[in-house]
Amino acid sequence: MVASKILMASLTHYRPLNCSAAAASASGPSRLVQQAPDLIKWVRKEGGFVHPAMRISQDTFCGLGLTTIERIPKGSDLIALPPHLPLRFESCIGEEAADAEPVIVSLAEKVPEELWAMKLGLKLLQERAKIGSFWWPYISNLPETYSVPIFFQGEDIKNLQYAPLLYQVNKRCRFLLDFEHKVKETLKDVSWKDHPFEGLDVDASSLGWAMSAVSSRAFRLHGKTKYPDCSSSYVPMMLPLVDMCNHSFEPNARIVQEQEEKPQEMLLKVIAEREINENDPLLLNYGCLSNDLFLLDYGFIIPSNPHDCIELKYDGALLDAASMAAGVSSPNFSSPSPWQKDILSQLNLDGEAPVLKVTIGGHELVEGRLLAALRVLLASNEEAVKKHDLNTLKSSLVEAPCGIACEMAAFRTVIALCAIALEHFPTKVMEDESLLNSGVSAFSELAIRFRSQKKLLIVDVMKELSRRMKVQAFEERSAPGSVQPNARGRSGCNTRIAAPTFHQCIVNSVYLKYMADVDDKCSRDKFDIIPLIILLNLQGAGSSLDLCGTLCQMSDLVGDSMVWIVVADHDPGAQASESFTFTFTEQA
Structure with a gap:
């Protein structure tokens, strides 16, 4: 026994x-x-x-x-x-x-x-x-x-x-x-x-x-x-x-x-x-x-996790491309001046053994080091930058320390970075949802939900940055003695915003399900539209672009050569692979 x-x-x-x-x-x-x-x-x-x-x-x-x-x-x-x-x-x-x-x-x-x-x-x-x-x-x-x-x-x-x-x-x-x-x-x-x-x-x-x-x-x-x-x-x-x-x-x-x-x-x-x-x-x-x-x-994820973020590599060439796509003239991320390089070294983004991983999302929205770098490199006035300490330049709670024009350009660049990040995902959110609804294994479901949450996080960052741009633009217009913007540029701006170079763009309909309550006919006030500045790979007037698009606030968008966006006919039963055609006309 x-x-x-x-x-x-x-x-x-x-x-x-x-x-x-x-x-x-x-x-x-x-x-x-x-x-x-x-x-x-x-x-x-x-x-x-x-x-x-x-x-x-x-x-x-x-x-x-x-x-x-x-x-x-x-x-x-x-x-x-x-x-x-x-x-x-x-x-x-x-x-x-x-x-x-x-x-x-x-x-x-x-x-x-x-x-x-x-x-x-x-x-x-x-x-x-x-x-x-x-x-x-x-x-x-x-x-x-x-x-x-x-x-x-x-x-x-x-x-x-x-x-x-x-x-x-x-x-x-x-x-x-x-x-x-x-x-x-x-x-x-x-x-x-x-x-x-x-x-x-x-x-x-x-x-x-x-x-x-x-x-x-x-x-x-x-x-x-x-x-x-x-x-x-x-x-x-x-x-x-x-x-x-x-x-x-x-x-x-x-x-x-x-x-x-x-x-x-x-x-x-x-x-x-x-x-x-x-x-x-x-x-x-x-x-x-x-x-x-x-x-x-x-082995699990948290939907709408407030601490989630996306990782990016701080890269001058990438930031130049994003900034140009955002309509910023002559960005110099790849060739900063000596005083800018000195600040980048203090941010540990340059010099010996730099830490080039930066994040977007989470409570900071934009990691402080990245935000400071954007503010420094998009500002042409050295004195305006150096009167602030590093913590001020890194803080998202400090509004436009280097001027509203610089802040707008920084936000537009981040929005463009987000659009680039979205483009790197092979599938769209609606495709992910279709896969989940079709029935997949437990591990497949977890993987699909993870990537879907990353995409929605990017969308939320773009929306929040667009909201902040609206607020700052409204405050600038409301300030005593302010000069109203026109198509040739904003009075007093250090950073010029390039005029749009095309009139039509195809934008994927992936995020309509999340950002708007779509009826049989789309009305402009039901949509949040991303500004023209985020569109990538501009190829001249009349060109079209297949962008993994998402939508931000359209009403009262302010900026040099901003555009109204008119939504063409919409089929509410459209599949994820189908697109909407948006026609752009310069805002008066």
Whole structure:
């Protein structure tokens, strides 16, 4: 009978250490063990606390989570974990290094710091392989697979359509393949009794499972080690039960650490931030992250994420092209003057080892370094620029520090950059919606929703910048002694806006669904129209352009040689590939 129990334990724990993408279902991925131990009972048995109103529940979209069966007052303790329950791996810090197994420590040292999740993932794999592991009741409740992009099929990775994320996914996949070889090379001469994974084979799939389990569930909290300045290290920890709390930017709970009586021992608690109603899920804020990081590390995205952004490379030639498309005469992004280069160096956009990645979107709307660079390079008056400090030039809260004309040119350039970014997506938003409605796999759906959110973010940035242009133009017209604009240029402007060089353009109808309530016949007041300045690749009068268009405020658009836009006949049943014809005539 004893031998039978040992055999059963062996069969339970000696399962393949891999991740099967096919394990995902409509209600979320299955657990490692279908009849896993009761996690709440285990936490209580090990000296932890779980509020009697908390239950584990299955959510269609979020998988397993924690919900309440009755109202819980604000400030209540929801979960408390004693120091021995979190799963951690402090491989190179203080006395923890002496206690760690040398093989695991050696493998962890081969992991780059940016992929810290893999270091704790090695410890997780070790405990998953170990017969009778203390953490088995917790590990057996973990998902069998994760919806992070490293487990996507090749076509689904391509479907992301966003170069910065594709780079990160490919980088992680290459790391896992390379690390598999390093693990096998390290373990080939290790005896069975010293084998950290009980002799089980470890491949890229199992390493990917472990890294994903950690990146999607671990919290970086204060560790045991104290530094000379009395600060403590931040250590990744897997927190049984706590990691079943799902994410929200408006959480109803938060994690706190309390000092225990014993030195260097911390009690970890989850407390109610506000009153939690019956049947409400328990929600923590995972951080103010972009959809790139949510998808890479957690396997989900947030619709209309206020912290999402798009990444661009600061490139003089690209900015020159965008600025010219925006109607700015003679931009000099590629050949700044010495005083401008000096400021660009201070912004770390020039000089030795510049950081050329800039972002559009999020709370800043336009990253401060990019906004400052545009203001500096579009201003012809050195004194007007140098009377402001760098923080003022970077701030979007400071209106037109270098003059309204310069600010208008900067905004127009960003709008043109956005249009270029949209052009790089192979599909339009309506095409994405059609694909989603046709029924696709779970991973395909996630990839399509990710890229669709990026496109809508770009649309929102263009709309907001156009709104700000309207406000500034109105303020300029309303100022005492202001001179009204005419087709030849604005009085007092340092930056001239080129007159339009064509009269007709074809604009894709992709965003009509989002920006307007389309009737059988389009009326001008129902549309937000992007100014002429964003149109790209101007080829002379009468030329046409297939632009991945979007729409901004049309009424009261102000600028040199702006245009009214008249919408031609519209078929409300038009497919995504069909277009509208807009005829441009100069505004009086």
